[in-house]
Each structure stands twice: as structure tokens, then as C-alpha cells.
Amino acid sequence: MTNAARVGVYICHCGINIAATVDVPAVTEYAARLPGVVVARNYAYMCSDPGQAMIQKDIAEHNLNRIVVASCSPRMHEPTFRAAIAEAGLNPYCLEMANIREQCSWVHPVGYPTTWKSMQLVEAAVAKVTRLEPLQTRQVSITPTAVILGGGIAGMQAALDLADAGFHATLVERESNLGGHAARFYRTFPTQELAGVLVQDLLERVNQHPRIRVMIETEVTDVSGYVGNFRVKVRRNEEFTEIPAGAIIVATGFETFDPHLKPELGYGRYPQVVTTMDFEHAFAGREDSKQPLVVHEGSQQGGNASLAEANDTRMDHQRIQIENPKSIVFIQCVGSRDQSVGCGGNGSSAHSYCSRVCCMVTAKQARLVRETFPDARVTVFYMDVRAFGKGFEEFYDQARQDGILYRRGNPSEIIKRGNSVLVRAEDTLLGEPVEVEADLVVLAVGMRPRPDSEAVAQLLKLSRSSDGFFMEAHPKLRPVDTSMAGVFLAGCCQAPKDIADSISQARAAASAAMIPLMRGQVQVDAATSFIDEELCSGCGQCAEICNFSALSLHPLRGKMTVNAVLCQGCGSCAATCPSKAIMVHQFTLDQVLAQMAALSGWDDVSVALEKVETV
Amino acid sequence: MLQIESRQFAVERGLFACIQCGKCTGGCPMAMKTRLNPRDLIYRVLVSGNGFNLEGREELWDCTTCLTCYSRCPKQVNPMEAILAMRGAIVEKGKIHPNVKTALESTFRNGNPLKMPRSDRAEWAKELQLKAFPDGGAEYLFYIGCTPSYDPRGQKVARALVRVLGSAGLDFGILGNDENCCASEVRRLGEAGLFEAMVEENTAAFTELGVEKMFTVSPHCFNVFKNDYQKLEVGAKFSAQVQHYTQVLADLTRDGRLKFNGSFEQKVTYHDPCYLGRHNGIFDEPRAILQGIPGLELIEMDRSREKSLCCEGGGGRMFLEGTNPGTRLAQQRVQEALDSGATILATACPFCLLTLEEAVKHLNAEEKLRVLDIAEIAERAL
Numbered sequence: 001m002t003n004a005a006r007v008g009v010y011i012c013h014c015g016i017n018i019a020a021t022v023d024v025p026a027v028t029e030y031a032a033r034l035p036g037v038v039v040a041r042n043y044a045y046m047c048s049d050p051g052q053a054m055i056q057k058d059i060a061e062h063n064l065n066r067i068v069v070a071s072c073s074p075r076m077h078e079p080t081f082r083a084a085i086a087e088a089g090l091n092p093y094c095l096e097m098a099n100i101r102e103q104c105s106w107v108h109p110v111g112y113p114t115t116w117k118s119m120q121l122v123e124a125a126v127a128k129v130t131r132l133e134p135l136q137t138r139q140v141s142i143t144p145t146a147v148i149l150g151g152g153i154a155g156m157q158a159a160l161d162l163a164d165a166g167f168h169a170t171l172v173e174r175e176s177n178l179g180g181h182a183a184r185f186y187r188t189f190p191t192q193e194l195a196g197v198l199v200q201d202l203l204e205r206v207n208q209h210p211r212i213r214v215m216i217e218t219e220v221t222d223v224s225g226y227v228g229n230f231r232v233k234v235r236r237n238e239e240f241t242e243i244p245a246g247a248i249i250v251a252t253g254f255e256t257f258d259p260h261l262k263p264e265l266g267y268g269r270y271p272q273v274v275t276t277m278d279f280e281h282a283f284a285g286r287e288d289s290k291q292p293l294v295v296h297e298g299s300q301q302g303g304n305a306s307l308a309e310a311n312d313t314r315m316d317h318q319r320i321q322i323e324n325p326k327s328i329v330f331i332q333c334v335g336s337r338d339q340s341v342g343c344g345g346n347g348s349s350a351h352s353y354c355s356r357v358c359c360m361v362t363a364k365q366a367r368l369v370r371e372t373f374p375d376a377r378v379t380v381f382y383m384d385v386r387a388f389g390k391g392f393e394e395f396y397d398q399a400r401q402d403g404i405l406y407r408r409g410n411p412s413e414i415i416k417r418g419n420s421v422l423v424r425a426e427d428t429l430l431g432e433p434v435e436v437e438a439d440l441v442v443l444a445v446g447m448r449p450r451p452d453s454e455a456v457a458q459l460l461k462l463s464r465s466s467d468g469f470f471m472e473a474h475p476k477l478r479p480v481d482t483s484m485a486g487v488f489l490a491g492c493c494q495a496p497k498d499i500a501d502s503i504s505q506a507r508a509a510a511s512a513a514m515i516p517l518m519r520g521q522v523q524v525d526a527a528t529s530f531i532d533e534e535l536c537s538g539c540g541q542c543a544e545i546c547n548f549s550a551l552s553l554h555p556l557r558g559k560m561t562v563n564a565v566l567c568q569g570c571g572s573c574a575a576t577c578p579s580k581a582i583m584v585h586q587f588t589l590d591q592v593l594a595q596m597a598a599l600s601g602w603d604d605v606s607v608a609l610e611k612v613e614t615v
Numbered sequence: 616m617l618q619i620e621s622r623q624f625a626v627e628r629g630l631f632a633c634i635q636c637g638k639c640t641g642g643c644p645m646a647m648k649t650r651l652n653p654r655d656l657i658y659r660v661l662v663s664g665n666g667f668n669l670e671g672r673e674e675l676w677d678c679t680t681c682l683t684c685y686s687r688c689p690k691q692v693n694p695m696e697a698i699l700a701m702r703g704a705i706v707e708k709g710k711i712h713p714n715v716k717t718a719l720e721s722t723f724r725n726g727n728p729l730k731m732p733r734s735d736r737a738e739w740a741k742e743l744q745l746k747a748f749p750d751g752g753a754e755y756l757f758y759i760g761c762t763p764s765y766d767p768r769g770q771k772v773a774r775a776l777v778r779v780l781g782s783a784g785l786d787f788g789i790l791g792n793d794e795n796c797c798a799s800e801v802r803r804l805g806e807a808g809l810f811e812a813m814v815e816e817n818t819a820a821f822t823e824l825g826v827e828k829m830f831t832v833s834p835h836c837f838n839v840f841k842n843d844y845q846k847l848e849v850g851a852k853f854s855a856q857v858q859h860y861t862q863v864l865a866d867l868t869r870d871g872r873l874k875f876n877g878s879f880e881q882k883v884t885y886h887d888p889c890y891l892g893r894h895n896g897i898f899d900e901p902r903a904i905l906q907g908i909p910g911l912e913l914i915e916m917d918r919s920r921e922k923s924l925c926c927e928g929g930g931g932r933m934f935l936e937g938t939n940p941g942t943r944l945a946q947q948r949v950q951e952a953l954d955s956g957a958t959i960l961a962t963a964c965p966f967c968l969l970t971l972e973e974a975v976k977h978l979n980a981e982e983k984l985r986v987l988d989i990a991e992i993a994e995r996a997l
């Protein structure tokens with residue numbers, strides 16, 4: 001192979017990104033003299049159409065069979081150049097990139113050493129490219145169905161879109177009802193529509209849809225397979241079912257912050273202190289507006305309430321009846337934007353983030369109070385009011401015009417005063433500490449990741465951001481994808497958001513999921529691991545280390561086999577194998593050693609490697 | 616002019632992280648009764664360009680270092696430390712209150728801020744025949760501290776504690792007249808130079824003596840040994856495991872080594888000292904001891920644990936009147952204890968003991984409420 005290699009090397013200026021630091025013509029001259037190199041050129045932007053055309057023309061004219069592009073990170077443009085050389089008739093895997101931008105021009109000063117490093121990187125890439133083999137990508141046919149985890153607003157919407165597009169969808173919900181948090185709300189900001197109506201509408205469409213199967217009181221116990229062909233194992237009571245699915249949408253939502261974690265606010269101790277969730281629930285549950293309002297503490301959903309009870313068995317299930325209140329106080333940002341409390345239970349970091357809905361929830365509920373108890377004085381303590389959404393500022397304007405008093409300052413503590421409570425704060429605009437007596441204090445609790453997030457993340461091999469929510473593949477460019485192909489995110493499991501944003505993300509996730517489902521086939525990367533059966537002893541150490549369950553023992557041959565669809569080409573197996581029997585295409589020992597030999601200037605790097613091993 | 620270079624000051628102390636939410640001031644017990652406003656102070660430092668004038672800021676000396684501000688801050692800004700640093704700048708220029716000056720000088724000369732001679736330090740234990748550390752080969756060093764060594768009321772606590780520990784068979788020794796002030800109040804009064812010198816001296820002494828485990832009567836001594844010594848280069852070698860005596864007693868009760876054969880038939884409410892509770896998160900041990908005493912009924916005041924109301928004895932306030940001496944927080948606290956229906960107000964700090972007792976007298980409530988240290992209550996139930 002080496003002898004027959006005809007290499008073209010292309011060095012990119014990247015405007016001034018590379019050219020201002022690296023002497024590009026010098027690198028080109030250097031490259032031209034390397035063994036196997038037939039042409040070496042440079043150009044302002046290799047990734048541009050003329051840049052790509054230059055490569056394609058050379059392939060035809062000089063009969064090139066290997067290409068090196070020295071430019072940016074392969075994460076950026078490897079797909080671009082692979083496609084370009086494939087168009088010109090080369091196997092796309094006959095490409096190697098030398099990263100002379102991130103690893104060179106961006107991190108080093110102008111000068112000869114930097115140019116010299118670029119030369120070395122190019123030389124290593126040439127050494128490797130001559131040893132690369134053409135690989136065949138494979139097509140796998142897929143199961144045209146989806147599983148959606150979590151039947152809140154987001155999960156229901158995603159299921160509906162998929163089903164309307166003609167795919168079968170299974171909606172798996174842990175609780176006995178669909179609807180999630182929104183099913184327990186009274187009205188919704190910014191439109192004041194009744195939440196019950198919104199949820200009911202979705203619910204009916206979901207329940208009546210011929211292509212949606214709803215599984216309530218059901219939990220996922222295992223997920224195997226890969227994009228196009230997942231197998232989702234679920235359990236209802238003692239009954240297990242396995243559902244085949246081409247794509248999975250995670251819409252497991254959030255839980256509200258547990259205010260027991262801020263004991264200075266007295267939640268669970270004073271019946272007068274309730275959360276926005278308790279308050280929402282009280283209004284939603286009231287049959288008619290003449291009834292007195294009864295607010296129960298601890299109406300958070302599911303795990304949250306039981307956690308609260310475990311924390312504070314002394315005074316759980318307190319309730320308070322509100323009649324002719326004189327003063328009602330709302331406190332914003334409880335458990336949000338707050339580094340002094342952790343996420344609880346799962347070891348992830350503090351609640352530094354803004355929960356995005358609490359300002360509006362507060363305005364909504366304060367207006368409701370104004371309407372219901374016109375004689376009560378309504379005070380909102382806030383740090384900032386974040387009314388960023390469509391119609392939000394107007395909604396907040398209305399709240400103030402309704403006579404709700406916004407006072408700037410976040411209360412420090414709540415103490416008892418006779419039959420009411422005293423909210424102690426600083427009114428920072430007055431610059432004075434104040435004490436406001438209240439018959440009811442509503443804590444605008446933020447959102448946090450559900451306590452079982454880590455378990456769900458492990459089932460699906462998802463990553464989590466530092467705030468504990470599930471992590472999208474890219475915060476801007478791939479906001480509904482995950483690092484697992486075929487698994488998508490929707491709703492508050494990814495980050496706090498309101499209903500409109502949850503619905504938008506759900507629809508985006510559904511349409512992203514439809515891409516593989518509609519194609520009917522998915523292409524899998526060919527740069528996977530492969531076994532040299534002569535060397536393999538079948539010890540199985542590689543299978544143990546593999547995160548993607550891609551390796552198994554062949555029952556008859558007693559050797560390991562690779563499931564090329566599951567393999568992500570990470571190389572953990574190759575590093576583990578004591579017999580060097582498993583390797584990853586594009587990163588074989590031979591290829592990597594050639595690269596290292598070029599970089600180090602040593603003829604035989606393997607000698608040095610052996611030495612390192614024995615140290 | 617008493618200028619500080621406020622930009623550097625703010626950067627070094629992370630004050631730019633402040634979002635002006637006002638939680639610190641909202642919780643600050645002194646903000647209600649004096650001009651002290653930690654949020655406002657931070658804001659003024661931030662906007663002052665590069666020179667903030669400390670002249671006339673008498674309220675800096677009102678801070679009791681109760682740490683409510685820091686415990687409530689959502690951005691982990693520590694207003695109390697900023698206040699201490701401002702005090703430091705004032706002290707450095709020598710512009711200090713005569714009382715502070717006396718206390719600091721006495722600490723330097725006599726090893727205590729109370730103007731008492733070193734040779735009297737162990738008077739309280741004259742009749743007790745305690746082991747001298749380390750010659751007696753004791754397991755623990757019992758560090759007494761200045762107030763329990765010299766103040767007659769504090770001495771009672773120290774002696775009570777000796778009897779309780781003795782009944783549990785704990786092996787401990789004391790330093791006698793060689794004991795030196797822990798310098799907690801020196802730091803709180805802003806005398807960073809003297810503090811550093813004393814940390815160096817005490818660390819060297821403790822290292823020499825081979826102190827591995829020690830406990831204190833006062834949460835203030837406990838706190839400075841546990842949290843402040845190692846932060847200084849000269850104290851980096853300080854390695855003893857420090858406990859507050861309530862932790863030791865709680866352990867002894869749990870292990871069954873400390874038994875209460877008697878009883879204490881009273882309604883007791885417990886006042887969490889700032890330096891035990893908020894500063895060090897020790898809320899449960901003192902309660903566990905009290906709950907283990909037969910006949911004792913423990914009542915909680917509304918403001919308990921994290922919300923405990925400072926008695927106004929910390930942060931050098933034992934030596935300073937402050938700008939509003941009329942209504943002491945301790946009086947408010949005693950009123951809360953009275954409202955709870957308790958007959959005994961328990962605490963575990965010599966400063967709290969003195970300020971609260973003073974307040975009981977001021978309110979003419981001696982008939983209704985007695986202030987006792989947990990060690991004294993435990994002794995009565997042996």
C-alpha cells in the first residue's frame with residue numbers, strides 16, 4: 001500500500017487564523033518533499049467551494065489516492081472533505097486531517113517553532129494517510145416506531161406529532177395519569193387560559209389516536225440497541241414488555257425545588273408558608289369561587305412530596321384556609337440563582353441557574369389573588385423580574401397596574417408573629433430592612449432535575465450538564481439531540497422552560513426523530529473496532545470496558561465479535577486488550593506508530609513504547 | 616482620611632459577585648437597630664471608583680459576626696469577612712476605640728483580653744487536681760479559654776464541665792497558666808498582625824506539645840482553631856482535631872459512657888450560639904445532650920437552629936457598646952425564651968451566657984428564667 005500511495009497535501013490559511021501565525025508557504029514546501037507526496041498546495045479557505053474543487057481536480061489530474069488537509073479540527077470539517085473526495089471517486093476514509101489551527105496557530109505565538117510544529121503535524125498526517133485503508137460504510141434498516149419517556153405536556157405533544165406523521169408511538173408514563181405538572185395548574189401565563197383545558201385537549205387527542213399506545217404506571221428498566229433498532233424494556237407491576245423502537249424521546253420533566261432545604265423560610269413549620277405549586281393546586285382543586293381557599297403544603301408531585309416528608313415528619317401535610325386575608329406575600333427565586341443549595345441527592349452542583357418560569361408564575365398567581373381577594377395587600381419580593389417571553393412584559397405590566405406591590409429585595413427569613421408570619425427582608429430601593437406581616441407567603445419554587453435523573457441517564461447513556469439536567473448534543477446547533485444517536489430531548493428534563501417552549505422543543509424532537517424513521521435506513525460509521533481472530537484468546541476484557549455493549553464472545557469460535565453498528569470507535573477496547581487482538585479502523589497500531597515515528601523522528605517507536613510499559 | 620483601595624479590595628473578596636439582593640441585610644440582626652447595612656456597604660465599595668472612605672463608619676463596629684449574612688447569600692459572598700477587613704484597615708491606621716485598644720494590648724501582654732495576669736489563669740482549677748497536658752499523658756487537651764478561666768460565671772461552667780467529663784471517665788489534661796488566648800476576638804476586631812503572631816505562637820506551642828485531640832468550652836475558640844488557623848501560612852502546621860465540648864459530651868452519651876443518674880425537671884429552651892450553629896453547623900449535638908437528660912423537656916423557640924437570633928456578644932462586641940446600646944439583642948432573645956414558656960434558657964457559649972444573663976437581669980425576669988450552660992445542666996443531672 002505504502003508504495004502505491006499518491007498523496008495530495010492541502011494547507012489552509014483559514015483567512016488569517018492560520019496564516020498570520022504559521023508560515024504557510026514554508027509548510028507547503030516542506031510537505032512537497034515528504035515521501036509519497038505528489039502535490040502540495042495552499043489556499044485561503046480549503047473548506048470553500050474553490051478549495052474543495054482544487055482537491056477534486058488534483059485527484060483526477062494527478063491520480064491521487066490519499067489526501068491530507070492541514071487546517072482546523074476534524075470535528076469541524078472532516079465530513080466536508082470526506083464528502084468532497086468521495087465525489088471525486090476516492091474512498092472517503094482515505095483522508096487525514098492535520099489540525100494546525102486549534103493545536104498550533106491559535107495556541108502558539110508567531111515564529112519559527114510554530115511553523116515547525118505545523119510541519120511536524122503535516123508530516124505525521126502524511127505518514128498515517130499512506131497506511132489508511134478504504135472502508136465501507138454500512139446501511140442498517142430501522143424500526144419505524146418511537147418510544148417517548150414521560151407523559152407530560154412535552155411527551156404528549158411529541159407522541160402526537162410522530163403519530164400524526166404516520167409512525168407508531170408508545171408513551172411510557174410512570175404515574176397513573178398523563179399531563180405531568182401542567183395537569184395540576186389552574187390558569188397559565190401569559191394567556192390566562194385554563195390549564196385543565198389545554199391538558200385535556202392534548203390528552204383526548206393522545207388517547208384517541210390509533211397510532212399512540214399509552215402505558216401508565218410503567219417504568220423503563222433497560223434500553224439496548226442503537227439508532228433505528230432500540231429495544232426498550234418496560235415494567236408495569238410485575239409484567240415486563242419489550243418494545244422495539246427506531247428512536248427514543250426523553251420527556252421526563254422536572255421536580256420543583258424542595259423548600260425544606262431553606263429552613264430559614266419555615267416551609268413545613270408554618271402553615272402560612274406554601275409554594276407556588278401548592279397554591280396552583282389549591283386553585284385548580286376549588287369547585288367554585290365562593291368556597292374558601294384551602295392550601296395544602298407538600299402538593300409537589302411524586303418523589304418530591306415523599307422527600308419532603310422524610311425530611312420533616314414533624315409537620316407535614318399542613319393546610320391553611322384563607323379567608324379575608326389582609327396581606328399576601330410572594331417571594332421569587334426560591335431555590336433558583338442560589339449557590340448556597342445543592343441539587344440534593346444526586347451530587348450535582350448548586351442551583352445557580354434561573355428557573356425561567358417563576359417570575360411569570362408569581363405574576364400570574366399574584367393577579368389571581370388580587371382578583372380573588374381584592375381587599376388583600378399583595379406584595380412581591382423580587383431580585384430581578386425576568387419577563388423575557390412573548391407577552392410576558394405586558395403580563396407583568398398588568399400585574400403592577402392591578403395594584404400588586406413589587407418590592408426589590410429577596411427576603412432573608414420568615415419568623416412567627418402571633419397568628420401570622422413576618423417576612424424579613426431589605427427593601428433595597430429604600431436601603432432599609434423591612435418586616436412585612438403576612439397571612440400567607442407563597443414561595444416561587446424553582447425547577448430542578450428529577451431525583452432519578454442519574455438512573456435515567458445511565459439507562460440511555462445520556463450526559464448531564466453541571467446543573468443536573470440532561471445535556472443536549474450542542475447548546476446552539478443541536479438543542480434536541482443527545483450524544484446518543486437516535487435519542488432526543490423534549491421539555492423540562494433538558495432545562496427549565498415554560499409550556500410554550502416545552503411544546504416547541506417537543507415538536508422539534510419529534511421532527512428530528514422522524515429523520516431516521518422516514519429514511520428507513522441509517523448509515524453507520526465504518527471506523528469501528530475489528531478483531532484479529534488469530535490473536536484473540538476470547539478473554540473478554542474488551543467487552544467489560546466497552547460502554548456501548550458492542551463486543552460479545554462468539555459462541556462457536558470462542559473469539560470476540562464486534563457489533564459494528566453499536567461500536568462508536570472510541571478505542572477503549574484496543575487500549576485494554578492484552579494481546580493487541582482488537583483494533584480500531586483508522587487508528588490501527590501500525591497507523592498510530594507511523595504517526596508517532598514521524599513526530600518523534602525515531603525509526604522504531606515501538607521500542608520506546610515497550611520501555612514505557614515496563615517502567 | 617481612611618481610604619481603602621476599593622477596587623482591589625472588592626476583587627480580592629469576591630464582592631463583584633454580589634447581585635444586591637439584600638438577603639444579607641434582611642437577615643442581619645443589627646441592621647434593624649443600627650446603620651449597619653452589609654448590602655449597602657458592598658454596593659458603596661463597588662461604585663466608589665478606587666477609593667472608599669471608612670471615616671465615620673462607626674457601624675462597622677456594630678457587626679456581631681453572627682454570619683447570618685453569609686449564610687443567606689445566594690452568591691457565596693461573605694459580607695462579614697468584608698466588614699472584618701474594613702475593621703482591619705481602620706486598626707492598621709491606629710484609629711480605634713479605647714476599649715478595643717485595651718483588649719488588644721491586654722491580649723498581647725497577658726494572653727487574655729481581660730487585663731488579667733497570666734499567673735491567675737489556672738486559679739479556677741486550684742482545687743481540682745487536673746492532669747497537666749501532656750506530662751500526664753492525657754488523650755485530650757481541654758482548652759479552657761479566657762472567659763471560663765477568669766470570669767467567675769465562666770469558671771462555674773468550666774468546673775461543671777470537669778465534673779461531667781470526670782464522671783464519664785474522659786482522659787484529659789489542661790495547660791494551666793501556660794494556656795494562651797486563642798486570638799479569636801483579636802481577629803474579629805481586625806488586628807490581623809497580632810492575630811498572625813498569636814497563631815504562629817500557639818501553633819508552635821501545640822505542635823511542640825504534640826496535641827492531637829482537643830476540645831474547648833467556647834464556640835469562639837473552637838471556631839478559630841478549627842477554621843482560621845490553617846488558613847494562615849504560619850498556622851498551616853496546626854493539625855490537632857478540635858471539637859466543641861458539646862460534641863464530646865454527645866459522643867460520650869451515645870457511647871453510654873456518660874450516664875445521667877439524676878434528673879433535671881425543667882422546661883428548657885436552647886439558644887444556638889452563632890459560632891456553634893451558623894458558623895459550624897453544630898445544631899444536633901447540644902440538643903442530643905439535653906434530650907438525654909431525664910425529666911428535661913426541650914422546647915424550641917421560633918428562631919432556632921439556622922435562624923437563631925444573635926445575642927450580640929460576638930465580633931468583639933463584648934468589649935464595645937456599639938452605636939445603639941439601648942436595646943440589646945440579648946433582651947429580645949430573652950423575651951423570646953420567656954414567650955416559649957421555658958424556665959431555663961440553655962446555651963453552650965460563655966459570651967451568650969453572660970449577655971443573656973445580663974438581659975434577664977435587665978428585664979427583671981430572674982424569677983421566671985434562669986440562664987445555664989449545657990455543662991451546668993448536665994452536671995446537675997449526674
Ligand SMILES: Cc1cc2nc3c(=O)[nH]c(=O)nc-3n(C[C@H](O)[C@H](O)[C@H](O)COP(=O)(O)OP(=O)(O)OC[C@H]3O[C@@H](n4cnc5c(N)ncnc54)[C@H](O)[C@@H]3O)c2cc1C
Nearest residue numbers: 150152153154174180181188189252253254491492498499
Ligand atoms: C408552579 C408552576 C406553575 C407553572 N405555570 C406555568 C404557566 O402558567 N404557563 C407556562 O407556560 N408554564 C408554567 N409552568 C411551567 C410548566 O410546568 C412546564 O413548562 C411544563 O410542565 C413542562 O412539561 P414537561 O412535560 O417537560 O414536564 P412535566 O410536566 O414534569 O412532565 C414529565 C412527566 O414525565 C413523567 N416521568 C418522569 N420520569 C419518568 C420516567 N423515568 N419514566 C416515565 N415517566 C416519567 C412524570 O411523571 C410526568 O408526568 C409552571 C411551573 C410551575 C412549577
Ligand code: SF4
Nearest residue numbers: 643678679681682684
Ligand atoms: S455578621 Fe451578622 S451582624 Fe455582621 S453584618 Fe453579617 S448579619 Fe450583620
Ligand code: SF4
Nearest residue numbers: 633634636637639688
Ligand atoms: S446576600 Fe450576597 S448577593 Fe445578596 S446583597 Fe448580600 S452580599 Fe450581595
